[in-house]
Amino acid sequence: MRNRGLGFWLAKRRLKNPDKPAVVFGDEVLTYRELADAADRVASVLWHRGIRTGDAVAYIGENSPQFLEVLFGAAQIGAVFVPVNTRLAAPEIAHVLTDSNARALILDIEFLDRAMTGVESGRIAHVIVTGEGLPENPGLAHLIAEAPGGHTIADVTLEDPAAIVYTSGTTGKPKGAVLTHGNLTWVSLNAIVDYDIVSMDVSLMISPLFHVASLGMGALPGILKGATMVLEKGFEPGRALALIAQHGVTMLSGVPTTYQMLADHPAWESTDISSLQKLTCGGSAVPTRILNAYEERGLHFSQGYGMTETSPGATSLSPAMTREKQGSVGLPHFFTEVRIADENGDMVPRGTVGEIEISGPNVFPGYHDRPDANETAFTDDGWFRSGDLGYLDADGYLYIADRLKDMxxxxxxxxxxxxxxxxxxxxxxxxxxxxxxxxxxxxxxxxxxxxxxxxxxxxxxxxxxxxxxxxxxxxxxxxxxxxxxxxxxxxxxxxxxxxxxxxxxxx
Missing domain, CATH: 3.30.300.30 (ANL, C-terminal domain)
Known part of the structure; x- marks a missing residue:
């Protein structure tokens, strides 16, 4: 029996870098040994509650070490992790919990009331709150402390599902994109290669981990390289600036709004941000005003394009090309391919607008229990149809022309x-x-x-x-x-x- 998926990552890190700080969360610092030990115990907690390979484990919570402990604990026993957007309303949460057939739900206590409709209408057999919990419901921290240690090994391949991440549907109800262990491994490798992530990096995680961009392009590649993450529950620009200076943050990810709020903060000019080396930005193009503000301080952006179905990275624009190719979302990631097709599915010449199609080991195999959607999501030769319109310039750089789906x-x-x-x-x-x-x-x-x-x-x-x-x-x-x-x-x-x-x- 062998786990070839995410479930062995922390055990490897515990072996290679046991005393290296893995996560900084407020005043708490967890080494890779401590993070791996906690994940082992989460796996034990789930296993002794009857959670088995293929069962879905949902998680509703803000950024915290326990998010990662549950993710990797579930991966150890081959369970499927279902991160739930904390901003969803009760009916939306209920849809995710029932559609994913979640058997267990782990959540921060403040989301308990909002999740109860989904708990009552779904297949959830176990509800566990994070932290110390309630008198009648011992929390995850208590259960971890009481659980036996030891790494659980399940038979998991790269083709097996690791997570179901929900993406809003074009016809109403969100669809669950099934991401395999291979998808999340390869997107991590893409990020490591194209963003030059190294073990000495210190990444400030201000975006929610339930977003696939923060997870697939930030947390997972960092852990794969043995880097350090500074986790924040939310984003407050003044605190983020202080953390950059305090921890010597080298890598920051966000959307244009994130970077604008940092540059507009009164402490922007006085904060020592000399440790910063890598800025990644997604969601939309970085406006010129923001480019200027950061370039004045010697900082440049990597920009990109992707979606949940590509785990999420599809392309990246290197900092060196930010000005020369301004407006572009870059070249395909190292292990990913992009092409442009017309309405008949035929490839179009460079400079011609058509639908963006994506291929690579980071591209998901399909939506959970949605054969109708899967039938139209892929071309006959297996490329994912993004639903977005764009074109490739003479050098192969991708430009987004419009959103076919009106997102x-x-x-x-x-x-x-x-x-x-x-x-x-x-x-x-x-x-x-x-x-x-x-x-x-x-x-x-x-x-x-x-x-x-x-x-x-x-x-x-x-x-x-x-x-x-x-x-x-x-x-x-x-x-x-x-x-x-x-x-x-x-x-x-x-x-x-x-x-x-x-x-x-x-x-």
Whole structure:
């Protein structure tokens, strides 16, 4: 019996670098030995509760060492880790828990009430809170302390599922992207190669680990190389700057909003950030103003493009090409390939816009229990159809032209309009709705709802947001609602969202 997946990583690190700091969390410092020992005990806790290979273990919590302990503990016994976005509303959490068929749920206590609908309607047999827990429900910290040690070895291959990560669906309900142990291993290698991650790096993790970008491009490659992570529950620019100076942080990942807030903070000029060497940015292109602010301090960005289905990295733009190829998302990662196809699936010449297709060992095998979606997600020769439009220039650099799926990226969070539109359509008095992204100085873009009303109806922004509040994560709520006489449509009746973005994106 042999575990070839993520489940052996910490045991190897414990052997090679037992006393190296693995995680810094507030005043707590865990070495690789301590992190590996805790993961071993989590594996024991799960195993003695009947969790077996292939069972799903869901986790709802902010960044903490326990997130990693559960991830790697589950991987040891071949269980499938399901990280849940902490910003989701109760119905959204319930969908993830039931759709994934989770057998166990581990969560921070503040999310317990929000998760109960999913617990009651799903297959969850065990609910464990992090920390010390409750009198009637001993917490994970207590269970770990009581559990027997020793590394559990399960028969796991690189083709076996390691995680199910949910991505908002274009037709409403989020879909679970199944990421294999091989997917997460190869995306980690891509990051190590293209971002020059080394064992001496100290990475400040301010983005949530439940996001595949933070996990697949930050935490996992860092652990694979034996680097140190400084984990933060959330992002506060002043504290982030202080941590960079305090811990000699060398690597930072975020979205344009992250970097803008750091540069705009009063402590920006006075903070010693001389240790910083690597800045990675995703979500959208870095605006020139932010490039300038960081270049004035000798810092340059690596930018990239990807999605949950590619674990998530697909391309990266090296710092050396930031200005020369400004606007590009770079070249395919080392072990990944990208091509452009027309509507018939034929390859198009360089400079021609078409659908971006991606291939490589980091590309997922399919969606959980969604044969309908899987049938259209891949080409006949196995390439993933991203649903995004772009083109390759003469040098092979990728440029994003448009989002075929109309996805909105707000502060690094993906918002699919269909999910929001479906709920707005339920509001009394609304006869038609289209949700589009419009520019926002702080978040990059925010959702705007454009609606038509039935005769005599009176619906405003407050009414729409109140209806959606509790049904959707708050970042998905439209910032504003605009009432129009009619929505622009094609001859076949489809709403012309490009027209709406052109009209309202200027305001």
């Amino acid at each position: 909105i990226i707000s502060g690094g969070e993906n918002i699919y309009p269909a999910e929001v539109e479906n709920l707005i359509s339920d509001i009394e008095g609304i006869s038609g709705v289209a949700v589009v992204g419009v520019p926002d100085e702080r978040w990059g873009e925010v959702p705007l709802a454009v609606v038509t009303l039935r005769e005599g109806a009176d619906v405003d922004t407050t009414a729409v947001r109140e209806h959606l509040d509790g049904l959707l994560a708050r970042y998905k709520l439209p910032k504003d609602v605009v009432v129009v006489d009619e929505l622009p449509r094609t001859a076949s009746g489809k709403i012309r969202k490009a027209d709406l973005r052109a009209i309202f994106g200027k305001k």
